[in-house]
Structures are given as C-alpha cells and as structure tokens.
Amino acid sequence: MGDNIRIVVLEVKGSQVxxxxxxxxxxxxxxDEVWEKIMEENRKATTVTPDQMEIIVKKFSSPRIxxxxxxxxxxxEKKK
Amino acid sequence: xxxxxxxRFGQIxxxxxxxxxxxxxxxxxxxxxxxxxxxxxxxxVFFWLQSLDDPGLAFVVMDPENVHxxxxxxxxxALSDLFFRDQEVQALVIVTVLSPESMTANLxxxxxxxxxxxxxxxxxxxxxxxxxxxxxxxxxxxx
Numbered sequence: 001m002g003d004n005i006r007i008v009v010l011e012v013k014g015s016q017v018x019x020x021x022x023x024x025x026x027x028x029x030x031x032d033e034v035w036e037k038i039m040e041e042n043r044k045a046t047t048v049t050p051d052q053m054e055i056i057v058k059k060f061s062s063p064r065i066x067x068x069x070x071x072x073x074x075x076x077e078k079k080k
Numbered sequence: 081x082x083x084x085x086x087x088r089f090g091q092i093x094x095x096x097x098x099x100x101x102x103x104x105x106x107x108x109x110x111x112x113x114x115x116x117x118x119x120x121x122x123x124x125v126f127f128w129l130q131s132l133d134d135p136g137l138a139f140v141v142m143d144p145e146n147v148h149x150x151x152x153x154x155x156x157x158a159l160s161d162l163f164f165r166d167q168e169v170q171a172l173v174i175v176t177v178l179s180p181e182s183m184t185a186n187l188x189x190x191x192x193x194x195x196x197x198x199x200x201x202x203x204x205x206x207x208x209x210x211x212x213x214x215x216x217x218x219x220x221x222x223x
Contacts, residue, residue, distance in 0.1 A: 041189065
C-alpha cells in the first residue's frame, strides 16, 4: 500500500480479523481506524430482516424518536 | 419499469430513473454501486436501501434530520468536496439494529447523494467519532 505503509494482522478472532496499519504519520493511522470502523458498522448493518423491521416500524408509530421541530423554518429536504 | 429479484422482498419493480448510484460502492462493499430505496411502512422514517448488484444486500437507512435536525447543513458545510458543492444533496444514514430495542444510526459515515444525477458516496467525518453509533431508541419502558 504505497511507500512506508504496511498492513499487519493484529488478531484473528473467529471470523473477524483485526488489522493494523503501519505508517509514518499518526494521522493516517487514525484515519484508517476510522475507515475500518465505518466498514465494520456497514457490515453489521446488513443483517436486518423484514420481520425485525416490521416490529421496529410499529414501535416508531408511537413517536419515540425526537422529530425535528418544524418552526415554520422551511428546509425542503424531503423528496418525493 | 424494470424488475429485480431480491432475497428479502422477492421481485421488486425498479424505475430506472430512481436508481441511486454510488460509483465507489459503500465502505466494505466496493461492488455495490447501484441501489434502490424501498419503503418499510408507516410512518416513513426508515427505508430499505436495496442493492441492485447483490440481491441479498440491503441496509436500513433514514433521513438524519429525523434524529439530528440541521445535520445535513452541518455536514455539507464541513465538507471540502467539490462533488457536492452548490448541489442539492440528500443525506441518508445507515441504521444498525442489534435488536428492536437497540438501534443506532451511523452519523459518522453518511451517504450523501447529489440529487441532480442521483449519484452519491459514503463520506467519513473524521472529527465526529461519537457519531458512529448514534442511539435511536434507548430505553424501552414496556417490560
């Protein structure tokens, strides 16, 4: 991966592999960790089933999440 | 209308005009470049983001304004990305469901879509680490 950057395997746990990045700058290590976390979160998010979603949608029909107050300030973010 | 076979929803009708394109894929899914939004039911807070490249790949997404009003403006003003400059942009965030009682939205890695050509990418906000798992439902009082 370019000059001076090495990917190393830190840990193998079940089907998960923790990777480390060896790079000259602290910043890029930090950035790669953040990328890694987002990828992991993406992967975790793919397991939802329609049955689960049905339960969730029912729960949300009694409003529980805070809706943005529409104080007449129009932000036309809704699309058709 | 075309039609596409999915694992979760069977055959779905697909309007080619409404396909969302992520030329770089999503993080960890570089080959998933075409997606389609499906409703999950009322109220329309959540949507399925169904891949049109992998029948088994679907995410639950929501408009982040539902949990964090002003989110989109904040993100867009922090981005130095020319791709989105002076564009009408829709933001979606991916929802992680550990159980129906425990859901989080990934506000750190939103999907931004340029509405003019329905093309987008997943961006990473490096400064907002507590946004990775933004809680949607915390305590369920019915027990």
